Amino acid sequence: xxxxxxxxxxxxxxxxxxxxxxxxxxxxxxxxxxxxxxxxxxxxxxxxxxxxxxxxxxxxxxxxxxxxxxxxxxxxxxxxxxxxxxxxxxxxxxxxxxxxxxxxxxx
Amino acid sequence: xxxxxxxxxxxxxxxxxxxxxxxxxxxxxxxxxxxxxxxxxxxxxxxxxxxxxxxxxxxxxxxxxxxxxxxxxxxxxxxxxxxxxxxxxxxxxxxxxxxxxxxxxxxxxxxxxxxxxxxx
Numbered sequence: 431x432x433x434x435x436x437x438x439x440x441x442x443x444x445x446x447x448x449x450x451x452x453x454x455x456x457x458x459x460x461x462x463x464x465x466x467x468x469x470x471x472x473x474x475x476x477x478x479x480x481x482x483x484x485x486x487x488x489x490x491x492x493x494x495x496x497x498x499x500x501x502x503x504x505x506x507x508x509x510x511x512x513x514x515x516x517x518x519x520x521x522x523x524x525x526x527x528x529x530x531x532x533x534x535x536x537x
Numbered sequence: 538x539x540x541x542x543x544x545x546x547x548x549x550x551x552x553x554x555x556x557x558x559x560x561x562x563x564x565x566x567x568x569x570x571x572x573x574x575x576x577x578x579x580x581x582x583x584x585x586x587x588x589x590x591x592x593x594x595x596x597x598x599x600x601x602x603x604x605x606x607x608x609x610x611x612x613x614x615x616x617x618x619x620x621x622x623x624x625x626x627x628x629x630x631x632x633x634x635x636x637x638x639x640x641x642x643x644x645x646x647x648x649x650x651x652x653x654x655x656x657x
Contacts, residue, residue: 431600431601462641464643464644466644472649472650473633473635473647473648473649473650474584474633474644474647475647476643476644476645479642479643479645485645517583517584519584519643519644521637521641521642521643522641524597525586525599525600525601526574526586526599527586528583528584528585528586529583530583531583
């Protein structure tokens with residue numbers, strides 16, 4: 431199974447800050463990567479697919495980049511509603527796997 | 538827009554069978570191309586894909602899970618189900634059903650999740 435390693439595991443940032451989360455895969459997956467945002471007690475919500483495509487309805491402050499084994503999720507200007515945990519997921523091969531998550535807190 | 542809703546017992550005894558159902562609205566589960574999955578999240582932990590079922594009834598399961606996982610379709614009720622036999626405390630988790638628009642697509646719609654606790 432392809433393993434996904436996210437970093438950092440947690441971060442604290444102020445409203446308006448630029449935030450970057452990385453996801454590294456154990457083998458190349460082309461651009462078959464998605465990013466999700468999960469708030470406590472809620473289901474994950476798809477933000478980014480195909481590494482850099484913004485899901486409909488997701489604010490443009492979210493962006494994704496990368497291909498192969500190294501990927502990045504960027505929030506250009508952190509907002510209070512962006513707190514929660516972010517997960518990357520690969521859909522290049524089965525079994526489908528997720529990263530361990532990055533918890534984002536607002537200072 | 539696809540909507541999914543999990544249902545089933547919140548408490549299961551060890552060694553018994555966990556059974557959950559996902560009711561789908563906004564799309565027929567018989568529609569070609571959709572993959573209907575179960576995903577779980579252990580308390581305070583990350584996400585684990587359990588398996589999927591295709592509109593034809595074909596299935597694929599995560600090999601890291603022990604045997605005893607079955608996902609099935611009920612097209613008459615527009616539902617799909619998860620059965621996990623011989624459960625242990627390690628199966629305590631929030632279980633989500635989710636859909637993807639293809640076999641190599643992300644999960645674009647999710648149910649709200651249901652907590653299943655395995656305890657005597």
